[in-house]
Amino acid sequence: MRIACAAPTWTPTAVADTTNMTDNGHHTIQGGVAGQRSELREVYMGGQAAASSPCIMVLGRTSIVGATLTALARVAPLDPSSVLIANPPVSYQVSTTKPQRSTSLGMLLHLGFNAFGGIVRWVNGPDEIISMLGVAATTGELSLNAFTGGTVGALGSNLIIETL
Numbered sequence: 001m002r003i004a005c006a007a008p009t010w011t012p013t014a015v016a017d018t019t020n021m022t023d024n025g026h027h028t029i030q031g032g033v034a035g036q037r038s039e040l041r042e043v044y045m046g047g048q049a050a051a052s053s054p055c056i057m058v059l060g061r062t063s064i065v066g067a068t069l070t071a072l073a074r075v076a077p078l079d080p081s082s083v084l085i086a087n088p089p090v091s092y093q094v095s096t097t098k099p100q101r102s103t104s105l106g107m108l109l110h111l112g113f114n115a116f117g118g119i120v121r122w123v124n125g126p127d128e129i130i131s132m133l134g135v136a137a138t139t140g141e142l143s144l145n146a147f148t149g150g151t152v153g154a155l156g157s158n159l160i161i162e163t164l
Helices: none
Strands: 002-010 026-030 039-045 057-064 067-071 075-077 088-096 119-123 132-133 141-146 155-163
Touching: 002 026, 002 088, 026 155, 039 057, 067 075, 067 119, 132 141
Parallel strands: none
Antiparallel strands: 002 075, 002 155, 026 088, 026 141, 039 119, 039 132, 039 155, 057 141, 067 088
């Protein structure tokens, strides 16, 4: 089942590896249950900043996963005839335990762009599968956020996940 996870507008907070992410400063997706495998199919970001904002955006795994998540309400199956699985991956920006990008497995994609109207769309190729497994640290969560440096600006993002 393919699931769209949208965050219509947010401003990233730049953080270094192994540093707590801030609420509403990241777009993170966590596996639904132990043993569940999901593959990232697409990452989209559209800039909404009012001035030039070269963002150093990265997609990576987290060494500390979020806990007590406030799920984004904008999670839906792409196929209208599908029924959302019982425990789908959870897309979130707010949690009590903050996620931290892993140092060793932290940067899977560098997606730098200018948030002043810029667009980034990454779609996986047949040999470019980024997956999540379960809900544990380093395997069960992927985060999209800003790395230190650059200038952050407002953007909207969408992650498409296929749960196998």
